[in-house]
Amino acid sequence: MAAPGAPIPAVVTAARFPPLLRPVTTRRSRAWAAASRPTWRLLAAQYAAAGACFAGEDDVVLEETEHGRVVFTTRALVSAAELDSLCSAVGWPRRPAAKVCAALENSFLVAALVEESSGSASAPPLRELVGLARATSDGAFEATLWDVLVSPRLQRRGLGRALVQQTMRLLLARGLSVSLFADPAALAFWEQLGFVQEPGGLRGLFFRPPQRQQSIALKL
Numbered sequence: 001m002a003a004p005g006a007p008i009p010a011v012v013t014a015a016r017f018p019p020l021l022r023p024v025t026t027r028r029s030r031a032w033a034a035a036s037r038p039t040w041r042l043l044a045a046q047y048a049a050a051g052a053c054f055a056g057e058d059d060v061v062l063e064e065t066e067h068g069r070v071v072f073t074t075r076a077l078v079s080a081a082e083l084d085s086l087c088s089a090v091g092w093p094r095r096p097a098a099k100v101c102a103a104l105e106n107s108f109l110v111a112a113l114v115e116e117s118s119g120s121a122s123a124p125p126l127r128e129l130v131g132l133a134r135a136t137s138d139g140a141f142e143a144t145l146w147d148v149l150v151s152p153r154l155q156r157r158g159l160g161r162a163l164v165q166q167t168m169r170l171l172l173a174r175g176l177s178v179s180l181f182a183d184p185a186a187l188a189f190w191e192q193l194g195f196v197q198e199p200g201g202l203r204g205l206f207f208r209p210p211q212r213q214q215s216i217a218l219k220l
């Protein structure tokens with residue numbers, strides 16, 4: 001797949017930010033997580049997986065404003081509830097939380113856009129998930145993008161492009177070919193990023209069993 005065309009308009013920062021949710025780090029919290037909440041175990045597993053693959057990656061500041069900034073990070077602990085809320089905001093249907101959790105845990109890469117502000121006398125500090133892209137991969141040849149979205153209140157200011165470019169930078173650096181299944185309404189967005197439809201005559205086929213709603217994508 002072709003690399004993104006435009007340069008990445010981002011300032012790389014050495015600063016490291018805490019994850020969206022507190023990681024399981026202390027003996028007490030690890031014990032608590034192991035014994036009680038399956039969600040925390042999944043988040044801890046996701047954090048460990050992301051840390052293993054992308055441990056050396058710095059966060060990238062994509063936008064700085066008077067009140068805060070939007071940061072691209074691969075080390076945020078995104079919960080199913082946060083992703084579900086973002087999906088609802090762009091009008092996507094809700095999915096079972098346990099499945100969303102498993103999808104996050106099993107993804108090769110979960111890249112998040114996080115809006116941060118230090119707060120003021122009148123407003124509390126903010127740390128909110130405002131965008132996401134995740135990739136599944138065999139880790140050797142292919143990666144496929146899923147759940148690429150930006151909060152409606154921050155769309156059309158270049159964040160979607162930067163999110164995909166940063167995600168592509170990480171995947172291409174690992175020698176992976178990248179594909180995705182595009183919403184027809186967003187084709188222009190992908191094409192201006194260098195993606196092409198059906199390169200070399202390839203066709204995407206979807207298996208649709210008559211008794212099931214779920215489909216399995218077959219890439220030839």
Ligand SMILES: CC(C)(COP(=O)(O)OP(=O)(O)OC[C@H]1O[C@@H](n2cnc3c(N)ncnc32)[C@H](O)[C@@H]1OP(=O)(O)O)[C@@H](O)C(=O)NCCC(=O)NCCS
Nearest residue numbers: 090148149150155156157158159160161182183186188189
């Ligand atoms: C698609 C999406 C991620 C784009 O995010 P964004 O932050 O608005 O995108 P950007 O501001 O970086 O736009 C980059 C370019 O793509 C264009 N673009 C953005 N969204 C587009 C869309 N839905 N359709 C066509 N072109 C689009 C913009 O016009 C811009 O081009 P320009 O710089 O020449 O004006 C965002 O609209 C979104 O979350 N949509 C809902 C979820 C979705 O459809 N995801 C894609 C699934 S395949």
